[in-house]
Amino acid sequence: MESLSISPKPLLVPSELTLPPLPKIYDETILRKVFTHSSFIGRPKYSIDLFEDEDEGRDNEKLELLGDNLLDCAVLGLLQDLYPNLNVGNSTKLKSALVNNTTLRELSKRYRLHERLVAPPEQLPTLMNGDKVLANLFEAYIAGVFYSYLKHGPTSPNPTPTEALPTPPRSPNQHTPPLPSTYTAVGEGSSRLSRGQAIDHLDLWLRPLFQPIAESMLSQLKAEQLSRQLLVDTEDDDTDRKAQGANARLNQWFIFKEGGQPSYASSNAGLQGWKTLCTAVDRDGKSWYGEATRSTKKAAQAVAAYKVIKQFEQERPDFTA
Known part of the structure; x- marks a missing residue:
């Protein structure tokens, strides 16, 4: 039986959260793209073209799309490891609370990512306080770390890859070069930098970041359910x-x-x-x-x-x- 007077409250990021260090993005081109809002490029909002030209692809929208999915994967894996017996319904609620715009906006602000946003000056004050814009910025940064690791490795600011990271073709007629399997990072010798390794690299940041948030939000869920149950117990069971x-x-x-x-x-x-x-x-x-x-x-x-x-x-x- 459900309570009649308790409304579900939003699950909040704990105020005392200690942030792990923000991983660096060593590739300057990727870094600029991460912080560039689409309004700065002035891309047409609607287009019948299947592919963008080079200038139109300089904002963070495509990075945000990848970052969103990388974050989902990281958080779902974390929740499965932390709470393998948590039922599907509550796992879904907890995951949604961890990756929603409100949570990601808060993290973006605490990492001060909003201060580096590139947009038209007259729009900056509004964009720097928008839930979706800052949530997208956080997700774009995740993708930026992912691509920077693939291209340069985890630590070297001056990479010398044996092959250039392939760029997706801008038309269906262009040939897609094979994915390189080996990169050389300065000072580290030859190493295989796979997408799996890039995901592991992200986990070194995302897991310590989201674990205490998940634990706090689960405690909030438990407290809310207890409050509802206390009220339910006062109702006629029949x-x-x-x-x-x-x-x-x-x-x-x-x-x-x-x-x-x-x-x-x-x-x-x-x-x-x-x-x-x-x-x-x-x-x-x-x-x-x-x-x-x-x-x-x-x-x-x-x-x-x-x-x-x-x-x-x-x-x-x-x-x-």
Whole structure:
């Protein structure tokens, strides 16, 4: 049974969080692209072209797309390692809270990434405070670290790769060169820098960053569930059983006896499921209300109707539904 008065609260990044060091991006071209907002390039918002020209590809939108997926992979792997027995529903809620725009904006601000944003001066104040812009910036930085590692390795600011990292073709007719398997980073000799190694390199940053946030958010979830349960325990445990079919009984009475039909307004209540308000107007013009929150819309409607019936029975002796 669900509580009727506790609303799900947003899961917050702990204020006392200690950030691990921000990994460096050694490639200057990638670094510029990470911090360049699309408004600075002035790319057309809509285009029928399948491929961008070189100038149009200088902002961070494509990096953000990759960073978003790399972050999802890292966080899901972390949650599986931390909480292998956490059920799918709560794993999904926790993962969504960890990677949503509000959380990533907060991390972007704490790393002061917003201070390096490149955009038209007149738009900067607005962009530097936007949830989505700063969340995208954080994801673009993740992709920037990924590509910088592939190209230069983890530490060398002056790489000498044996082959240039291939650039995707700008038209379907261009040949895609084979992916290189070996790079040489200055001072480290020959080493194989694979995409798997780049993901491992990201994990050295992302796991220490997101583990304490995940632990804090799970504690917040537990506290919220406990609060709901304390309120639920005060309700009549038999309410849901008694409410079965209540909306059908109420509807039938009002259609045939009151000259109208009850209305049901339902809305998603987040962690609580569905919230329904039942409103019934009798033949004298008096309005009756019942409200309930349950895990399904059908159950919420039945309990809301049952609450109207209980009120109606007290004032209308002729009510026999």
